[in-house]
Amino acid sequence: MTDSNTAAADTATVDAGAGRVALVTGGIGGIGTAICRRLAQDGWRVVANHHPSEQEAAQAWRNDLAGEGLTIETIAADVSDFEDCGRMVAEIKTNQGPISALVNCAGITRDKTFKKMDEAQWRAVIDVNLNSVFNVTRQVWEGMLEAGFGRVINISSVNGQRGQFGQANYAAAKAGMHGITMTLAQEGASKGVTVNTISPGYVETAMTLAMRDDVREAIVASVPMRRMGRPEEIASAVAFLVADANGYITGANLPVNGGLFMH
Numbered sequence: 001m002t003d004s005n006t007a008a009a010d011t012a013t014v015d016a017g018a019g020r021v022a023l024v025t026g027g028i029g030g031i032g033t034a035i036c037r038r039l040a041q042d043g044w045r046v047v048a049n050h051h052p053s054e055q056e057a058a059q060a061w062r063n064d065l066a067g068e069g070l071t072i073e074t075i076a077a078d079v080s081d082f083e084d085c086g087r088m089v090a091e092i093k094t095n096q097g098p099i100s101a102l103v104n105c106a107g108i109t110r111d112k113t114f115k116k117m118d119e120a121q122w123r124a125v126i127d128v129n130l131n132s133v134f135n136v137t138r139q140v141w142e143g144m145l146e147a148g149f150g151r152v153i154n155i156s157s158v159n160g161q162r163g164q165f166g167q168a169n170y171a172a173a174k175a176g177m178h179g180i181t182m183t184l185a186q187e188g189a190s191k192g193v194t195v196n197t198i199s200p201g202y203v204e205t206a207m208t209l210a211m212r213d214d215v216r217e218a219i220v221a222s223v224p225m226r227r228m229g230r231p232e233e234i235a236s237a238v239a240f241l242v243a244d245a246n247g248y249i250t251g252a253n254l255p256v257n258g259g260l261f262m263h
């Protein structure tokens, strides 16, 4: 690489966001908040999506982030509803501009052993964790192709890679996310649109806190690093993948799991 190429890559890394718009679904959640904060710090104009039932929480969240000196818009939409996602994306385009980066981060758990899992628990997780990726990405995809630039990051899970006792619904959805990633990576590659998966391990959020203490502690004890991940460590991986300098990475599944699963 010549000196001038090196300099160009360095500049792109520093100037990652450059005022472009990033939408983070599930943006006010544990991992979502860290992603929004990091992208805003990197110069992106960030819009955090949340569920329509979380209006009050979103207001408080905006105020908290404003207290840190970060102006981040929030927008309500049910990511399991295609029409609602269309409305959300249209509003963002009108108010903020075209979306250059999408982080599909919204997710829920309905953990049950398979013999106890009912259809509602199966469908809820598939709708929110997997169908949402279609519902939101489909709305921004053509814009990214036409612009000749885009970044899509799907926040999956180590449990989509290895399965997990009590998570048939969640593991199926999270594995499915990477199937979409690999396909869209191929469809976007010639147009400057990269699509990647991040597969976090067990991260310190309300979702893992909701687990039974003994179950969580047993899992953490099996992590080679002997600790849970921090939301900021997932956000750091997102910042890496959206950076201009990393535009040659596409279709990848980046594990951020403390060594819990290697392949």
Ligand code: CAA
Pocket: 109, 111, 112, 113, 156, 157, 158, 159, 164, 165, 166, 167, 170, 200, 201, 202, 203, 207, 208, 211, 212, 215
């Ligand atoms: N492997 C094999 N057997 C297991 C097992 C395991 N990992 N865990 C439990 N069992 C066995 C138990 O020993 C028990 O056996 P017996 O019936 O013979 O006594 C049987 O399975 C039932 O186990 P539980 O008593 O735990 O059943 P439960 O109904 O109370 O709990 C569960 C089921 C809620 C699914 C519980 O197993 C659990 O919490 N599992 C972990 C799920 C998990 O990891 N969730 C992650 C949430 S966070 C997240 O998803 C973020 C991310 O991306 C990582």
